[in-house]
Amino acid sequence: MKARAFSYLRARTIEEALAAHSQAGDDARFIAGGQSLVPTLALRLQAPKLLIDITHLAELRGVRREGEFLRIGALTRHREVMDQPLIAEFAPLLRAAAPFVAHPAIRNRGTLGGSIALSDPAAEFPAMVLALDAEIEIAGLSGTRRVKASDFFVDLFETALAPGELVTAIHVPLFKTSQRIAFDELARRRGDYALVGCGMIASYDGPKIETIRIGFFAVGPVPTRARHAEATLNSHALDAARIAAAQAALEEDLAPPDSEDVPPAMRLHLARVLLGRLLGRIGEGA
Template structure:
């Protein structure tokens, strides 16, 4: 199928993009990497009258340290997560997740802002925003605001973004020397969306967990923190008994959706196995 005819505007500033969106009304979409939007247009799942291309807005680019956080521009491409030294040093969990996002051709064009705005519950980066305790920077004609990742992902493909708002960047606390990360996922083939995936950020004192954030994806309508498992681990030594308790807590943390392909019990089992492996890696100093 072909996309329905649409008008196209290439914006060169945030103000221009927001103004054009406000004038055009509801029937308009921003386009960034186009790796999710273009297939949706081609299948006529979406048929907006106007596309506003944001890829030439310089203000949406760049990665920089700002105080105690790393600001990552919305137009940062998935492939940049693999090559940017600041990501490797200060946000290594994003570096660890990036090779699992789709295939090189998609990583060459797909953007962090697009992935977060879309909020696919099977996507890696939205869940990693939870694990990293990130803040999402949002621009509207009323000004700029920041929303904690914990408050951003509301329901299936639904976020705290209001119509016409633009994700401009994300802010991630700088990685510290006492922190450890672990990431992995189960997929049928490398590059496919995950059956279940998980990323962990842990602050440690020797072999004791001071604070841990565990985020899973492909386990429900939204990327999900395993808060029960976190509570089992916080303040304790990470040994086999503690890991088993955290795995047990997932039963209450997750409500996997009904699915013929991956029944809820199977998804829960995969999540438990994955969590056990990742916690063991954290224990080894991952």
């Protein structure tokens, strides 16, 4: 199939993009990398009358420190997340997740902001910004606001974005020397959607975990914080019993969807296996 006919606007400023979307209403879509939008256009699952190209907006590019945060522009491509020195230094969990995103052709075009705005529950980056306690910068006609990742992901493909709003950047708290990160996912083949994936960031106080944040994906309609598992680990040293307690706590944290190929019990089992593996790495100083 081919996409239905549509008009095209190459926006020169954020204000122009927002105004065009406001005028067109539900008949408009923003496009940047297009790795999720273009297939739905081709299948006619979406048929907007206007595509607003934001690819060339300089305001949406760049990575820089701003106080205690690293500001990552929404147009930062997946490949850049892998290569950008400031991300490697101050947001290494995003760097660790990036090589697992689909395939090189998609990483070369897909954008971080697009992944966050789409909020695919099986995608790596939404769960990682949740684990990082990041903030999402959003632009609308009324101005700019920042929303905590914990409040941004609402339901299946539903976010805190109001109609016509645009993700402009992600603000990640700066990584500290007392912190450790770990990431991995289980998939049938590299590049396939994960059966289950997990990333975590832990702050250490001597031999004990001071605080830990754990983000899972592909285990429900939204990226998920494993808060009960976190509670079993906070203020404790890692040992086999503590890891086992965290694995058991996932029963309260995760509600995997039912599907023909992967039953919920199997996905929960894989989540426990993956959690144990990553906590082992954290304990070894990952």
